[in-house]
Amino acid sequence: MSNKVDVFRALHLGRVHGDPLVLPGPWDAASARVFAEAGFPALATPSAGVAASLGYEDGSTPADEMFAAVARITRAVDVPVSADIEGGYGLAPKELVERLLEAGAVGCNLEDSVGGVLKDPREQAEFLAEFRAAAGDRLFLNARVDVFVHGDKDPERAIERAALYVAAGADCIYPILAPADVLPLLRAGIQGPVNINARLDGKGPSPAELGELGATRITFGPGLQRWAALALRGMAEQLRK
Known part of the structure; x- marks a missing residue:
């Protein structure tokens, strides 16, 4: 496992503008096998997507x-897999690890x-620091910053929270739903890798364009x-004809 973590961490380092890790x-x-067979070097589970596959609303999946779903995915592929575990399900950092x-x-x-509602950033930083202490270098920590989805959407506020989380041991910062026009500011203000979510409807920047930003x-x-x-819905409709 440690080798996979090293591989995963290395994939984030030294990337040039326009060539983000997808x-x-x-x-x-x-679905994990499909992505791995397509040549992607690593995968990252989405909690909402897993919830849907299990018959739950987003945020309602029991820990x-x-x-168990993450374990089925990791067993199915040889590439590293990171897991979206939402807010941690109320578990202590050591148990999460x-x-x-x-x-x-x-x-x-x-x-x-x-x-x-946004958590107190200093309390969250303490939680992340406890997670890092328990994990050591065995896990890659992607700390989400929810300012753009549940906060005042101020990039400076996101940068402030990110700084606390990086100091606590986060390997990467994820300002979820950050608009493309603030990415240069976030990139300049956040130390280390930055995770951005891309749209699939063609209405937003491509992954390469997000990388440039x-x-x-x-x-x-x-x-x-x-x-x-x-x-699949389209296929089902065709079957009824």
Whole structure:
């Protein structure tokens, strides 16, 4: 596992503008195999996509079911897999680390809001520091910053929170739903890799364009799962004709 973590961490380093790390989000073992066979060097599960595959609303998946789903995905592929574990399910940092390692994940996302409200950033930084102390270098920590989805959308506020999380040991910062026009400012103000989510409807910048603007890593949230569901719906409609 340590080798996979080293590989995953190395994929984030030394990337040039316009060449971000693109991480598709598998929601089950079958989709993970598709992405791995397509040549992607690593994957990152989306909590909302996994929830949909298990029959839950986003944010409602029990911890045991989420970790079991992540384990099925990691067993299905040889590439590193990072897991979106939402806010941590109320588990202590040490237990989160143990559950992730048992599931075969090389890292995780952790949100900094709960119930649509931003957490106190210093308390969240303490939580992340405890996670880092428990994980050591065995897991890659992607710290989400929810200012643009649950806050005042001020880039400076996002940068302030990011600085606390980096100091606490975060390997990457994820300012979810940050608009493209603030990415250069975020890139200039955030130390280390920056994760940006890309749209799949053609209405936003491409992954390469997001890379030019400052993104180190690109994820898609539940977009790929929802795209696949739409494709399947079209096939189902054809079967009824």
